[in-house]
Amino acid sequence: MACPLVPLAEIPTIALLYKLRHLLPASSPRVQPSKAFNDTISLIRSDITKLQVDCIVNAANKSLLGGGGVDGAIHRAAGPELLQECEALDGCDTGDAKITSAHDLPCKKIIHAVGPIYGLELRRGRKRPESLLRSCYRRSLELAVENNMKSIAFSAISTGVYGYPSEAAARAVLDETRKFMEQPDNIGKFERIIFCNFEHKDEVAYEEITPLFFPPEDQVPSASSDLGPQSESDGESSKSAEILAAKLPDPPTVDPALDGQPETKKQKVNTGHTDQSSKSYFEDFSIKSDDDWEEVDGSEDGRTEKLDDEPVQVDSPSSENDVQSVQSVQSSGIIEMDGSHMSDSLLAKDW
Numbered sequence: 158m159a160c161p162l163v164p165l166a167e168i169p170t171i172a173l174l175y176k177l178r179h180l181l182p183a184s185s186p187r188v189q190p191s192k193a194f195n196d197t198i199s200l201i202r203s204d205i206t207k208l209q210v211d212c213i214v215n216a217a218n219k220s221l222l223g224g225g226g227v228d229g230a231i232h233r234a235a236g237p238e239l240l241q242e243c244e245a246l247d248g249c250d251t252g253d254a255k256i257t258s259a260h261d262l263p264c265k266k267i268i269h270a271v272g273p274i275y276g277l278e279l280r281r282g283r284k285r286p287e288s289l290l291r292s293c294y295r296r297s298l299e300l301a302v303e304n305n306m307k308s309i310a311f312s313a314i315s316t317g318v319y320g321y322p323s324e325a326a327a328r329a330v331l332d333e334t335r336k337f338m339e340q341p342d343n344i345g346k347f348e349r350i351i352f353c354n355f356e357h358k359d360e361v362a363y364e365e366i367t368p369l370f371f372p373p374e375d376q377v378p379s380a381s382s383d384l385g386p387q388s389e390s391d392g393e394s395s396k397s398a399e400i401l402a403a404k405l406p407d408p409p410t411v412d413p414a415l416d417g418q419p420e421t422k423k424q425k426v427n428t429g430h431t432d433q434s435s436k437s438y439f440e441d442f443s444i445k446s447d448d449d450w451e452e453v454d455g456s457e458d459g460r461t462e463k464l465d466d467e468p469v470q471v472d473s474p475s476s477e478n479d480v481q482s483v484q485s486v487q488s489s490g491i492i493e494m495d496g497s498h499m500s501d502s503l504l505a506k507d508w
């Protein structure tokens with residue numbers, strides 16, 4: 158059964174996640190809280206091709222001609238006309254992004270950003286991976302503003318095949334996003350900026366890092382804060398919020414493999430998140446997902462990219478570091494994709 162589409166109203170803001178205590182404050186946030194920012198930034202673990210938002214951001218490669226991972230999922234779901242449109246774009250540099258139509262996807266546009274290959278760029282300069290990753294997100298946000306996109310959902314660029322460590326990526330991304338939002342010209346430009354994670358490791362990284370850069374409105378619970386005690390009416394909205402939260406889309410249970418892609422072998426790894434502090438907000442809804450790490454064999458899409466005349470076999474590990482990075486995970490959630498989602502009447506509710 159195909160996974161259902163996810164309307165924007167079902168994608169929780171971090172203000173809601175704080176209110177539901179599914180996102181916990183950091184002990185030492187780095188910035189001032191902002192209600193406006195907390196009503197804009199959103200976290201979800203989902204298949205990005207299902208999100209009914211203005212635009213989604215693909216983790217592409219320099220050719221823009223598709224590949225595995227989220228790139229493959231997006232091309233597969235968008236249909237062959239996306240590839241035809243991309244062929245006319247003449248590729249894209251690492252750290253840059255280009256925009257296309259969404260074709261058969263439920264969103265309006267696709268922004269294709271080319272993230273850094275972590276190990277390769279690190280060998281070229283200690284700060285290169287981070288500056289290129291920041292550039293991907295900044296360029297994507299700029300493109301979205303230029304195209305009047307009010308809601309944007311990012312996949313976790315470079316944290317899959319390209320091997321960027323999830324926590325370091327989340328830190329750079331959230332800091333860069335906050336800096337973008339603080340620029341006077343950009344205030345109010347977005348209704349939603351969504352970080353759509355697919356793998357458990359990225360979901361946990363964002364849960365831990367988001368409170369550093371987007372702290373709850375008032376870390377000490379007070380009447381008006383995200384964590385405030387509930388008044389009668391608040392109790393009502395909080396109850397509805399609980400229902401919304403309980404109906405969050407189930408984490409994807411299969412990694413969208415391209416048709417005809419070689420089978421990949423699985424090894425079970427212990428995700429090991431048991432203590433309360435790193436408890437995923439999905440675990441509140443007894444969604445258990447043992448992420449199965451898969452070794453992506455080198456022939457996943459046989460792509461070899463020339464990076465500045467340095468041929469790089471993108472999907473086959475060339476060093477011990479890359480072995481860790483050339484993995485993709487298949488979230489083999491134990492939950493059933495029963496498509497259980499809220500009724501439309503609940504969606505109409507104004508949070």
Ligand code: APR
Nearest residue numbers: 204205216218224225226227228313315316317318319355
């Ligand atoms: N929805 C959302 N996120 C997804 C999906 C999906 N359907 N499928 C995978 N992801 C996540 C991965 O779990 C990872 O966190 O997207 C993130 C980026 O991983 P990759 O897709 O491997 O992209 P990246 O690490 O940037 O490597 C790019 O891989 O697929 C090829 O053509 C692509 O050569 C390029 C390289």
